[in-house]
Amino acid sequence: MADTTAYDPLGAVGTWRRRQAKLIIYALLGLFALYYVVPLAVVVINSFRSLPDISHNGLISLPHSFSLDYWSSAWSKFCVGGTCNGIQPFFFNSVAMVVPATVISTAIGSLNGYVLSKWRFTGSETLFGLMTLGVFMPGQMVLLPWARVLGWLGLTNTIGGLVLIHCVQGLSFTTLFCRNYYVNIPDDLVKAARIDGAGFWRIFRKIVLPLSPPILIVTVIWQFTNIWNEFLFAVIFSSGTNQPITAALIALGTADTGVHQYGIESAAVLIAALPPLLVYLFGGRYFLRGLTQGALK
Amino acid sequence: MVVEPVTFTSVRAVPKRRRPLREWLSGILPQLVLAPSLLASFIYVFVFCGWTIWISVSNSSLLPDYSWSGFHHYVELWGNERWRIAYTNLFLFGSLYVVGATTIGLLLAILIDQRIRAEALWRTIYLYPLAISFIVTGTVWRWLLNPSTGVESLIRHWGWTSFKFDWLVNREMAIYTVVIIGIWQASGFVMALFLAGLRSVDPDLIKAAQIDGASMPRIYRRIILPAIGPIFVAVLVVLLQSAIKIFDLVVALTAGGPGIATTVPSIYVYDLIFQRGQMAEGAAAAMMILFVLSFVLVPYTIWSNWRLRREASRG
Numbered sequence: 001m002a003d004t005t006a007y008d009p010l011g012a013v014g015t016w017r018r019r020q021a022k023l024i025i026y027a028l029l030g031l032f033a034l035y036y037v038v039p040l041a042v043v044v045i046n047s048f049r050s051l052p053d054i055s056h057n058g059l060i061s062l063p064h065s066f067s068l069d070y071w072s073s074a075w076s077k078f079c080v081g082g083t084c085n086g087i088q089p090f091f092f093n094s095v096a097m098v099v100p101a102t103v104i105s106t107a108i109g110s111l112n113g114y115v116l117s118k119w120r121f122t123g124s125e126t127l128f129g130l131m132t133l134g135v136f137m138p139g140q141m142v143l144l145p146w147a148r149v150l151g152w153l154g155l156t157n158t159i160g161g162l163v164l165i166h167c168v169q170g171l172s173f174t175t176l177f178c179r180n181y182y183v184n185i186p187d188d189l190v191k192a193a194r195i196d197g198a199g200f201w202r203i204f205r206k207i208v209l210p211l212s213p214p215i216l217i218v219t220v221i222w223q224f225t226n227i228w229n230e231f232l233f234a235v236i237f238s239s240g241t242n243q244p245i246t247a248a249l250i251a252l253g254t255a256d257t258g259v260h261q262y263g264i265e266s267a268a269v270l271i272a273a274l275p276p277l278l279v280y281l282f283g284g285r286y287f288l289r290g291l292t293q294g295a296l297k
Numbered sequence: 298m299v300v301e302p303v304t305f306t307s308v309r310a311v312p313k314r315r316r317p318l319r320e321w322l323s324g325i326l327p328q329l330v331l332a333p334s335l336l337a338s339f340i341y342v343f344v345f346c347g348w349t350i351w352i353s354v355s356n357s358s359l360l361p362d363y364s365w366s367g368f369h370h371y372v373e374l375w376g377n378e379r380w381r382i383a384y385t386n387l388f389l390f391g392s393l394y395v396v397g398a399t400t401i402g403l404l405l406a407i408l409i410d411q412r413i414r415a416e417a418l419w420r421t422i423y424l425y426p427l428a429i430s431f432i433v434t435g436t437v438w439r440w441l442l443n444p445s446t447g448v449e450s451l452i453r454h455w456g457w458t459s460f461k462f463d464w465l466v467n468r469e470m471a472i473y474t475v476v477i478i479g480i481w482q483a484s485g486f487v488m489a490l491f492l493a494g495l496r497s498v499d500p501d502l503i504k505a506a507q508i509d510g511a512s513m514p515r516i517y518r519r520i521i522l523p524a525i526g527p528i529f530v531a532v533l534v535v536l537l538q539s540a541i542k543i544f545d546l547v548v549a550l551t552a553g554g555p556g557i558a559t560t561v562p563s564i565y566v567y568d569l570i571f572q573r574g575q576m577a578e579g580a581a582a583a584m585m586i587l588f589v590l591s592f593v594l595v596p597y598t599i600w601s602n603w604r605l606r607r608e609a610s611r612g
Contacts, residue, residue, distance in 0.1 A: 280428035
């Protein structure tokens with residue numbers, strides 16, 4: 001924070017005690033950082049270690065060997081659920097699910113937010129409340145109906161079915177985010193445009209959309225990471241070669257036949273984690289904003 | 298934010314023809330745009346909910362059967378020991394998880410708020426677990442907590458040969474490993490919420506207290522923490538909600554085991570419906586999840602509405 005007027009919490013304390021306090025603070029921070037970083041470090045290191053190295057020195061150890069083999073076999077050779085193309089097909093299943101679901105739900109959410117903030121009508125606030133109820137819906141309550149609906153639509157065990165589910169489920173979030181953001185666009189701006197004869201779409205295109213990038217980034221990041229990481233619907237409504245990566249990973253992890261392929265599992269797990277992790281590292285600010293908004297409404 | 302100057306060069310000078318239908322349509326255009334989402338939300342929230350409720354009082358088993366059967370599936374559910382274990386686990390996990398994540402999150406937020414160096418780096422480290430799926434982190438933690446591959450074997454390797462840390466495979470203790478990982482995953486987020494709160498407290502208030510000679514712990518206790526009361530509520534609601542819905546983490550870490558020691562309601566629902574073909578009882582169990590959730594969300598909604606109205610009346 002580049003806030004020059006911020007108070008210094010330790011300002012009133014003498015230098016010696018101050019140094020002591022700082023030491024304790026950094027020690028505590030470091031200790032906690034260890035708790036957070038160790039799992040990631042272990043899996044990263046193990047993805048490059050050879051199997052003999054792992055079995056000799058244990059899972060938690062510094063590397064004594066280096067190999068890239070596990071990454072390539074996890075990506076395209078390892079056998080998951082009968083097929084031996086590695087994690088790659090499931091990765092692309094996830095991509096095929098995440099991209100349309102994110103784009104569609106964000107686009108619809110943006111339009112909904114626009115209507116609910118700038119074209120209010122009698123009862124629109126109530127409708128907004130109704131739409132946000134979906135945010136809280138536990139997945140277990142909708143499993144059976146979804147199974148039926150997907151059957152009727154002929155979307156059972158398809159990526160299309162999962163896209164539909166994530167669009168409907170994501171709608172409440174995207175609408176909530178966009179509406180709460182658009183509310184802060186001055187109404188006068190819209191009113192003036194209306195007086196000048198601009199219509200619904202024109203105002204959206206010329207006024208609202210150009211102001212939208214911050215919230216659209218937040219929404220896209222939120223939807224992307226949530227849908228990519230989603231597991232319940234993925235594991236129930238897809239099987240075999242149609243599974244997204246999270247569902248396939250569980251199959252890989254629980255198929256404990258013979259020797260445990262730690263290296264391959266580590267690499268596979270990292271491949272699955274990479275897209276949301278990259279999004280987090282590069283869009284962290286927006287990621288956090290989405291989280292806080294989703295939490296605090 | 299830069300607002301592009303809005304120019305309306307194309308103000309129509311063309312005389313308007315009367316097109317009643319089109320005009321009417323453009324009048325209700327906003328509603329038309331909203332309608333599909335509204336319908337989808339309505340179906341999702343009310344129809345799907347009602348549907349599941351109906352199944353819970355029907356004769357459905359392997360296949361849906363919508364004839365009335367009464368409430369005996371609920372009775373059976375509560376008579377089932379596995380369900381009672383699942384429910385107990387939910388409360389045990391939920392309370393420890395909420396207390397643990399709140400405490401650690403608050404502690405981290407306060408530490409980070411002490412004008413430390415490389416703040417962004419620390420924050421990034423504490424928050425990253427949230428970006429990754431439970432399925433991924435669960436796999437790693439399974440290795441670390443497994444006595445034969447993880448911490449226990451490492452410490453024995455170092456020479457402390459009698460060291461024992463077998464919670465993951467111990468019926469009594471396995472649920473606590475779920476708590477540890479749950480806290481690991483959520484506390485960074487709690488930290489972020491609290492940090493935002495701490496930074497919103499008026500610095501003049503704190504300076505005044507410092508001038509009065511109040512110690513830092515005292516300032517936190519008496520001034521800063523009371524000022525961020527609403528953040529506590531938000532943290533509580535978010536954590537309780539995710540505790541009640543917990544599914545992925547348990548599946549990835551213990552799959553409900555050893556035995557049924559770490560079963561939680563969401564896994565139970567999944568098992569009943571998709572593994573054992575007891576649809577009605579599964580729906581009843583899903584209803585119970587919603588029931589518990591409503592104990593968190595209804596008071597929260599009332600509280601936040603009350604706050605909104607109070608703020609509005611204050612201007």
